[in-house]
Amino acid sequence: MPQPYIEHVNLTVSDPERMAGLLNRLFDWHVRWEGAARDNGRVIHVGDERTYLAVYTPPEGPDADAFAKGRPxxxxxxxxxxxxxxxxxxxxxxxxxxxxxxxxxxxxxxxxxxxxxxxxxxxxx
Missing domain, CATH: 3.10.180.10 (2,3-Dihydroxybiphenyl 1,2-Dioxygenase, domain 1)
Structure with a gap:
């Protein structure tokens, strides 16, 4: 069995398209997949062929408290x-x-x- 590694991390963001664009520009990553997510939200998977960040927003948008530093x-x-x-x-x-x-x-x-x-x-x- 290969060594386990982190395949992805899912982050709640206010604007998944803007965040995906930032990650692409900073790290030369690409959109691996995008579409509907749980609870009628939207998600974009941005990364390389092995790992990615999933940038997610719920349909009503995240509340402001979701972005307090260090939480979670x-x-x-x-x-x-x-x-x-x-x-x-x-x-x-x-x-x-x-x-x-x-x-x-x-x-x-x-x-x-x-x-x-x-x-x-x-x-x-």
């Missing part, structure tokens, strides 16, 4: 080869990188997406 998720970590290139893309998307750090074994920064979900971008190269 502290951040999503994305491993990249070129940290500086991704940071430029984050800035070009109108988002603000913060909490830069060099640490053993790599470097990282964070940003908040349009809904306030925190992403950690890390490189070990």
């Amino acid at each position: 998720l502290n951040h999503v970590g994305i491993l990249v080869d070129d940290l500086d290139a991704i940071e430029r893309r984050v800035i070009d998307a109108g988002l603000v990188p913060f909490a830069h750090a060099d640490y053993d074994p790599g470097r990282r920064f964070y940003f908040l997406d349009y809904d306030g979900t925190e992403f950690e971008i890390v490189s070990y190269g």
